[in-house]
Amino acid sequence: MGETSDLKANSNGHDEQKGKYMTFKSGNEYFGLEIRYVNTIIQLQSVTKIPETEDYIKGLINLRGKVIPVIDVRLRFKQPELDYNDRTCIIVINVKSMMVGLIVEQIAEVVEIADDNILPPPTIGRGDKGHNKYVYGIGKVGDTVKLLLDPDKLLNDEDLSVVESVNDMSMDEE
Amino acid sequence: MAEEFSTDGMLDIYLFENEQLLEQLQERVLEQKDADCFDEESINEIFRTMHTIKGSSGIMMFDNITAVSHKLEDVFYFLRESHPENVPHLQLVEHVLEVEDFISGELEKIRNGDPADGDASGIVADLDEFLTMLKNGGVQEGIEPPPENVHVEPKQFYIAPVATSDSRFYKIYITFYPETEMANVHAYKTVYALKEIAEDLLYSPEDIISDESSADTIVKEGFRILLQAQCSEEEIRQIIGVGYDIKEVDVYECKAEEFLQGFDFGENGPSAAESAVIDLNASVEEIESKAEAAAAAKEAEGNESKEPAKPKITPGDFVIKSKEPGKRKTLAKDKKNDKASFISVNVSKMDQLMELIGELVISESVVLQSPDLNVPGLNLDNFKKEAAQLTKVSTDLQDVIMSMRMVPLTNTFQKMNRIVFDVSRKLGKEIDFVMVGEQTEVDKNIIEHISDPLMHIVRNSVDHGIESKEARLESGKPERGKVTLSAKTEAGKVWISVEDDGTGLDREKIIAKARKQGLLDETKPDSAYSDKEVYQFITLPGFSTNEQVTEYSGRGVGMDVVIQNIQTIGGTLEIESKPGLGSTMILKIPLTLAIIDGIVMEVGGSSFVMETGVIKQFIRVKDDMMIHEPNGDEYIMIRGEAYPVLRLGRWYGLEKYEEDVENGIMMILEVEEKKICLMVDKLVGEREIVVKPIPSYIKKVKGLSGCTQLGDGSIALILDAAGLIE
Numbered sequence: 001m002g003e004t005s006d007l008k009a010n011s012n013g014h015d016e017q018k019g020k021y022m023t024f025k026s027g028n029e030y031f032g033l034e035i036r037y038v039n040t041i042i043q044l045q046s047v048t049k050i051p052e053t054e055d056y057i058k059g060l061i062n063l064r065g066k067v068i069p070v071i072d073v074r075l076r077f078k079q080p081e082l083d084y085n086d087r088t089c090i091i092v093i094n095v096k097s098m099m100v101g102l103i104v105e106q107i108a109e110v111v112e113i114a115d116d117n118i119l120p121p122p123t124i125g126r127g128d129k130g131h132n133k134y135v136y137g138i139g140k141v142g143d144t145v146k147l148l149l150d151p152d153k154l155l156n157d158e159d160l161s162v163v164e165s166v167n168d169m170s171m172d173e174e
Numbered sequence: 175m176a177e178e179f180s181t182d183g184m185l186d187i188y189l190f191e192n193e194q195l196l197e198q199l200q201e202r203v204l205e206q207k208d209a210d211c212f213d214e215e216s217i218n219e220i221f222r223t224m225h226t227i228k229g230s231s232g233i234m235m236f237d238n239i240t241a242v243s244h245k246l247e248d249v250f251y252f253l254r255e256s257h258p259e260n261v262p263h264l265q266l267v268e269h270v271l272e273v274e275d276f277i278s279g280e281l282e283k284i285r286n287g288d289p290a291d292g293d294a295s296g297i298v299a300d301l302d303e304f305l306t307m308l309k310n311g312g313v314q315e316g317i318e319p320p321p322e323n324v325h326v327e328p329k330q331f332y333i334a335p336v337a338t339s340d341s342r343f344y345k346i347y348i349t350f351y352p353e354t355e356m357a358n359v360h361a362y363k364t365v366y367a368l369k370e371i372a373e374d375l376l377y378s379p380e381d382i383i384s385d386e387s388s389a390d391t392i393v394k395e396g397f398r399i400l401l402q403a404q405c406s407e408e409e410i411r412q413i414i415g416v417g418y419d420i421k422e423v424d425v426y427e428c429k430a431e432e433f434l435q436g437f438d439f440g441e442n443g444p445s446a447a448e449s450a451v452i453d454l455n456a457s458v459e460e461i462e463s464k465a466e467a468a469a470a471a472k473e474a475e476g477n478e479s480k481e482p483a484k485p486k487i488t489p490g491d492f493v494i495k496s497k498e499p500g501k502r503k504t505l506a507k508d509k510k511n512d513k514a515s516f517i518s519v520n521v522s523k524m525d526q527l528m529e530l531i532g533e534l535v536i537s538e539s540v541v542l543q544s545p546d547l548n549v550p551g552l553n554l555d556n557f558k559k560e561a562a563q564l565t566k567v568s569t570d571l572q573d574v575i576m577s578m579r580m581v582p583l584t585n586t587f588q589k590m591n592r593i594v595f596d597v598s599r600k601l602g603k604e605i606d607f608v609m610v611g612e613q614t615e616v617d618k619n620i621i622e623h624i625s626d627p628l629m630h631i632v633r634n635s636v637d638h639g640i641e642s643k644e645a646r647l648e649s650g651k652p653e654r655g656k657v658t659l660s661a662k663t664e665a666g667k668v669w670i671s672v673e674d675d676g677t678g679l680d681r682e683k684i685i686a687k688a689r690k691q692g693l694l695d696e697t698k699p700d701s702a703y704s705d706k707e708v709y710q711f712i713t714l715p716g717f718s719t720n721e722q723v724t725e726y727s728g729r730g731v732g733m734d735v736v737i738q739n740i741q742t743i744g745g746t747l748e749i750e751s752k753p754g755l756g757s758t759m760i761l762k763i764p765l766t767l768a769i770i771d772g773i774v775m776e777v778g779g780s781s782f783v784m785e786t787g788v789i790k791q792f793i794r795v796k797d798d799m800m801i802h803e804p805n806g807d808e809y810i811m812i813r814g815e816a817y818p819v820l821r822l823g824r825w826y827g828l829e830k831y832e833e834d835v836e837n838g839i840m841m842i843l844e845v846e847e848k849k850i851c852l853m854v855d856k857l858v859g860e861r862e863i864v865v866k867p868i869p870s871y872i873k874k875v876k877g878l879s880g881c882t883q884l885g886d887g888s889i890a891l892i893l894d895a896a897g898l899i900e
Contacts, residue, residue, distance in 0.1 A: 048889040049780060050868070051826030052875045060869070060881060060889045065533040067881055067889060069869045098871055155871060 023108040032146035039092040070101035113139040221250040238294035245301040346399040347424040357392040358382040374402035580615040587612040610660035627736040639676035675756040709749035713737040774858040778828035781890035788895040790842045817851040
């Protein structure tokens with residue numbers, strides 16, 4: 001099923017992973033994800049569609065026996081959909097003990113960004129709308145900038161909290 | 175907490191062990207909560223448990239747990255050593271449970287990484303008071319031994335092993351080979367073996383140990399045993415076993431009355447003096463002296479009592495010697511322990527193993543269907559033979575892992591027992607709680623899901639179902655209410671029912687409430703609703719007919735949560751009720767979430783799976799069988815019946831699905847007497863499929879209940895017929 005690179009192999013190395021970001025390209029921008037969230041990167045495989053879901057949720061894939069949902073990052077960013085090609089990858093991330101695959105146009109590299117090179121995102125003119133809700137910082141690497149993503153918000157800001165509150169309610173009512 | 179050295183591993187073991195201990199403790203306590211007192215073995219057991227918990231908690235430096243367990247240990251130490259009379263049993267039970275709750279609570283805190291900061295002083299003070307009370311009471315009672323016990327050991331302070339409904343009575347007649355040397359020793363061997371299971375045992379000739387001449391008698395006349403035990407004839411035969419010495423064993427089951435009459439088989443029935451009763455716990459040497467003592471006691475009794483001497487010895491006369499009156503219980507326990515030994519395994523490892531096996535099966539089918547094998551002219555005979563073997567092994571492997579996940583409901587039921595006890599005590603209701611079929615095995619995942627709903631239902635039964643004592647007496651019912659929790663497997667599902675003999679549901683009240691909330695169709699009269707429909711209203715959110723909110727229920731939230739929880743695991747809840755006679759809630763739950771028989775089908779390039787059980791029929795449809803309504807609804811006439819048609823492709827808005835009914839295939843689905851016709855493009859085949867939940871990230875889609883991997887590694891969605899019909 002194509003090459004896979006297990007970045008989580010060194011799981012006790014929290015310190016080693018600190019400050020490292022997995023960057024990928026989507027549209028014209030480069031985005032960065034803190035590397036501790038990244039489980040593995042796989043090539044695009046066949047995705048089973050699920051009816052009646054948001055269009056950015058592309059469906060389910062089978063990752064070594066685990067069924068995980070995948071979302072298309074471009075669609076999530078409200079960018080026009082592109083046909084997938086052989087550079088298209090799925091980054092599998094772990095967020096709150098949940099595994100989710102992100103379909104990205106192209107993987108870039110792993111970069112190190114020191115904390116003092118990370119700036120808060122500019123809010124002028126955009127309010128809290130648009131990209132900014134998933135972007136928590138802008139990291140400078142040389143001449144380029146990477147938009148750093150908060151994977152938690154990226155996945156599903158509203159829906160997740162709804163699910164959680166429902167669960168909490170049902171727990172309370174025992 | 176001792177943080178200087180790593181306690182991680184130790185902590186895990188500590189938590190695990192103590193939780194198990196507490197669970198066993200609770201089970202034991204609840205088992206005997208209705209008795210008049212704990213039997214000696216339980217006292218020892220509780221004492222030991224507390225001692226262990228005290229010790230390990232001391233090491234782990236959880237001082238409050240140590241203090242509490244130490245106190246309870248003191249109480250049971252006193253009980254064990256001094257055998258006080260008149261122990262307020264229920265109070266004692268409550269104390270034990272209180273301690274158990276406290277420690278459980280603390281363990282939970284520890285597990286969550288919080289400091290174990292519960293205040294133990296209240297409980298300790300209570301226990302102190304209780305102990306003092308016991309001590310005073312105990313001293314008074316201890317002075318004069320109960321008179322009826324004169325002729326037996328003064329140590330005895332509990333009732334004798336009486337015949338329970340579970341006890342059975344046997345006459346056993348053993349014939350030895352004539353050439354057997356020292357038949358008396360062989361006979362004693364048998365007696366000794368039977369002691370393990372016996373509640374009462376009587377044999378003849380009696381003096382087999384000291385009197386060597388008895389050997390001749392045994393060889394000539396055979397060896398006779400009267401046995402009272404909770405076991406089957408088979409088991410007895412197994413214990414005795416025909417061997418090189420024993421020629422023949424006859425076992426007859428008899429009635430209690432016959433048993434009490436003593437030996438009446440064989441003309442040469444032994445005289446009273448020849449029979450003997452053995453102390454179940456006596457050592458070999460003691461037996462003789464016991465027999466003498468017994469004879470003496472018999473005499474003494476004969477002198478004292480005004481009853482005429484009985485012609486034959488009967489076991490009832492002086493069997494009351496067991497030092498452990500709880501023998502009966504112990505026996506039940508022993509049987510449980512007969513099960514093979516267990517090891518506990520981390521569930522995540524099991525899950526991992528299961529996943530791996532799932533993958534193995536898939537990789538296997540990928541290998542076996544590899545396109546490389548399709549080279550023309552390749553001789554694959556041997557390959558195919560070996561492949562078949564591989565398939566067999568992997569199927570077996572799957573079966574085994576599945577069976578490993580099956581767990582009996584016993585623990586869950588025990589929890590309910592506790593709830594009934596707590597709630598009924600608080601509400602001042604007396605309730606008999608009966609459990610039936612708690613050995614029924616269910617997948618571990620399911621157990622996790624039903625525990626909470628079941629708890630709620632049981633609580634409802636005790637709180638709302640069973641009336642107060644006064645109300646019960648008024649309506650001519652026995653004062654004690656009865657709640658029956660039973661489980662059985664039927665038609666691939668587990669049925670768990672909670673039955674009470676309380677008031678039942680009030681149809682009128684429910685209808686009135688439903689009207690008020692606008693749930694009923696205004697144009698329909700009340701009578702248009704069936705009982706079943708009416709009772710279903712109580713499962714709606716915010717629906718409670720109870721005027722008063724009690725501590726346990728009545729807020730109108732609850733039943734809807736119960737329903738939700740049950741539905742998430744594909745179960746249903748049925749409510750039956752007879753006014754004034756009680757109500758029954760039946761949970762029907764799939765045996766396992768993990769594997770179902772399903773039909774794989776294809777629609778618009780996607781694969782779907784439907785559980786085989788709900789599919790009644792497949793049909794090819796001609797265009798002229800279809801009925802189109804102007805609003806787009808479609809029906810189909812089959813043998814004079816009209817079924818609504820659901821086109822899966824259109825319903826889910828898939829692409830490129832089959833539009834023409836003559837090219838597709840229809841299947842009739844039936845769930846709870848509702849039927850629909852589902853149209854798909856084509857069928858792929860029947861499979862056993864491993865069900866996996868749809869990741870929680872994706873919100874629930876109506877009509878989908880899970881997903882699975884197909885043989886080629888792709889994912890198919892599992893359809894939920896009930897959801898589609900809605």
